[in-house]
Amino acid sequence: MKQFxxxxxxxxxxxxxxxxxxxxxxxxxxxxxxxxxxxxxxNVYVAPCVLDPQSRExxxxxxxxxxxxxxxxxxxxKLIPFTLRLRDCLRxxxxxxxxxxxxxxxxxxxxYTSGEQAVSLRLEGESSPINQDLLRIxxxxxxAGIRLLxxxxxxxxxxxxxxxxxxxxxxxxxxxxxxxxxxxxxxxxGDFRSLxxxxxxxx
Numbered sequence: 001m002k003q004f005x006x007x008x009x010x011x012x013x014x015x016x017x018x019x020x021x022x023x024x025x026x027x028x029x030x031x032x033x034x035x036x037x038x039x040x041x042x043n044v045y046v047a048p049c050v051l052d053p054q055s056r057e058x059x060x061x062x063x064x065x066x067x068x069x070x071x072x073x074x075x076x077x078k079l080i081p082f083t084l085r086l087r088d089c090l091r092x093x094x095x096x097x098x099x100x101x102x103x104x105x106x107x108x109x110x111x112y113t114s115g116e117q118a119v120s121l122r123l124e125g126e127s128s129p130i131n132q133d134l135l136r137i138x139x140x141x142x143x144a145g146i147r148l149l150x151x152x153x154x155x156x157x158x159x160x161x162x163x164x165x166x167x168x169x170x171x172x173x174x175x176x177x178x179x180x181x182x183x184x185x186x187x188x189x190g191d192f193r194s195l196x197x198x199x200x201x202x203x
Contacts, residue, residue, distance in 0.1 A: 122198070
């Protein structure tokens with residue numbers, strides 16, 4: 001099963017020729033008056049979906065959080081949602097509805113049918129030294145990290161095997177959540193920040 005990283009840049013190569021390739025430079029010495037030359041260039045990319053520009057770089061504010069919410073390791077602040085928007089997703093078209101049981105996407109109860117496509121989302125970032133599943137935070141706050149969850153509230157693995165979502169042809173939205181989670185019985189007050197990198201692979 002091929003996997004593609006987004007974005008993918010495909011460079012077109014010239015076919016091998018037994019004769020010299022023709023030059024595009026022309027001699028205008030015999031032309032009277034002014035003349036000019038226009039050069040064209042570009043890149044062609046291939047990806048089953050296009051990541052919406054507004055989703056490429058996001059700033060998520062977890063808000064003002066009271067330190068009194070945290071009494072033991074694992075306590076969390078309010079979940080703050082954020083969205084990855086995928087545009088113009090191509091049709092999977094790899095199997096018919098009668099083959100539904102022959103293709104799984106990691107979870108035994110989750111299958112995809114004709115037209116759907118699976119995307120794996122890997123979450124990468126610096127882990128908390130106390131809990132490897134939490135994003136490490138920078139700043140004045142000590143004793144906590146950032147927990148990432150899916151739209152159903154299930155914790156997502158960090159720096160591990162990618163999590164899988166199903167995509168339908170057209171536009172799709174992947175809903176994620178973030179929360180501050182304590183790694184000890186109390187946390188210190190202050191500002192904090194962190195950075196998450198997302199790697200998408202299509203199956």
